[in-house]
Amino acid sequence: MTSRLFAVSSSVLLLVAASSSVAGGQPSHGDAWRCGSGARSLSHLGDHVYPEAGNGGYTSLHTDVHLAYDAPSNRFLPGNHVVLTDSATQCLSDFSLDFERHSAANPVDGPDLTVQSITVNGRPASFRFVEPTYPGDPNGQDDPDPRAHQASQVTPVGGPNHNPLPPACTPEVTGDDVNAQNGDPCPANKLVITPRRPLRAGEIFRVTVNYTGRPGVHTDGDGSTEGWFVGADGSFVTTEPVGTMDWMPLNNHPSVKPTYDFYDTVTRGRTAIANGRLISGPTDNAPDANFAGGSTSWHWKSPEPIANYLVENSVGNFDYSFRTGANDVVYFEAQDSGITDARKALNKVAMDQQEAITHFEEQFSGPFPFNSDGIVVAKPTASFEEEMQTKIVFVGGRIAADTFSHENMHQWW
Secondary structure (H helix, E strand, O other): OOOOOOOOOHHHHHHHHHOOOOOOOOOOHHHHOOOEEOOOOOOOOOOOOOOOOOOOOEEEEEEEEEEEEEOOOOEEOOOOEEEEEEEEOOOEEEEEEEOOOEOOOOOOOOOEEEEEEEEEOOEEOEEEEEOOOOOOOOOOOOOOOHHHHEEOOOOOOOOOOOOOOOOOEOOOOOOOOOOOOOOOEOOOOEEEEEOOOOEOOOOEEEEEEEEEEEOOEEEOOOOOEEEEEEOOOOEEEEOOOOHHHHOOOEOOOOOOOOEEEEEEEEEOOOEEEEOOEEEEEEEEEOOOOOOOOOEEEEEEEEOOOOOHHHOOEEEEOEEEEEEEOHHHOEEEEEEEOOOOHHHHHHHHHHHOOHHHHHHHHHHHHOOOOOOEEEEEEOOOOOOOOEOOOOOEEEOOOOOOHHHHHHHHHOOOO
C-alpha cells in the first residue's frame, strides 16, 4: 500500500489553530450571485479510478471524532458524531461529504448507518444524499441524464457501444467479472449539506454530523474489502483507499489531510486505538442509557495531518504497552487478547524491533515524521495489512518483521 505524507511545520499548525474561530457575517449583495455548490468530486474529466472521490469548495482543517460504540453489537449509539472544521475556498450555497450509509454489494458486512441531524456553526442544516456525477459534466452536478451517474472501470462507460459518457464512480465488484456492473447507477454516497445561510469565501465553519447504526466495509473494484471489520469482541480498521466513509462522513480524498482528535466512549473494558498519542484514558464511566454495564473513554490526538485512508480507530480486547524511545517518539504495541500465547510471543519478537527498524529507515528517508509509532495486530482476517498513520495494522493474528519494515517505510511516503 502506498501513501504520501507531507510535512507541515508547527508554525503552520499553530496558525491554523489560532484562526479556528468561526467567522461571522453574510456575503455582500454584490457577492451573493457568486455563491454556488461545492464540487462533489476532486477528480478530473475522464478519470475512471474512483472519479467520485473527494469534495471541493473548502479545505479540511481538523476533525473531532466522537464515537459512542457498543462492541458486542457493533453499533454506533446515540451521541455518536463527528465535528469537521473547514475553511471555505469559495462562497458556498451548499457543500458535500462522502458517506456510504448502505452497501447493495455487501448487505451483510457493509454499513447500515443513519444520519439523525446536521448542524453548521451550531445551526440546523438541511441535507440530502445524491449520486455522484462524472467530473466535468457540462450539464452540472445535478444532470438529469441518468447516464451521467453510472459506474464503470472503463472510459466511456461499458465501451463505445454503450454509455458514451465517462464513469461517475467505480463499481463495487462482488464476482469474478470486474465489468459486470458497468452502467449500474452509482450509490447515493454524496451527503450534500445546505446551511441556513451561504458560507463566504475564507470563512472557517464547523459541521456536526450526528449518526448511528452499524459501521461496515466497502467493496472495491477488484472485489476486495476495506473499512470497519468486525472481530469477536470489537472491530478493527483498515481502509485503503476509500473505506473510511463506511464508518464516518468525511472529505474522502488522499489530498485532504486534517488533523484529528478521537474521543471514544466504548463498551466497558474495551480498548480504543487511534492515530497519534494517547492523551487520556482509559477512564471508566458509570452505567447510562447507552451502556447498561458502564463504558470506558479514550482520547487520542494526532497534531499531524492524516490522509483519508490512514485514519485509524479500532476497538476491542487488546494487550498493549507504550515505550518512549529516542527523539521522544512513543512506540506502541497492541495484540488482540484472543491470539494464542505462543503466537503472541512470536509476534512480540518482531514488534520489539520497530524502533531499530525505524532508525535504520531514517538513514534513507530522514527523521521520523511523527511523535509516535505503533503496531496493532488484529485477530480476524482481512484483505491486507495497512500503514495506518502511526498505528500500522496487521491482520490474521500475526506479524513479520519484513512486512513491518515495508509498512513502516510508508510512514514517510
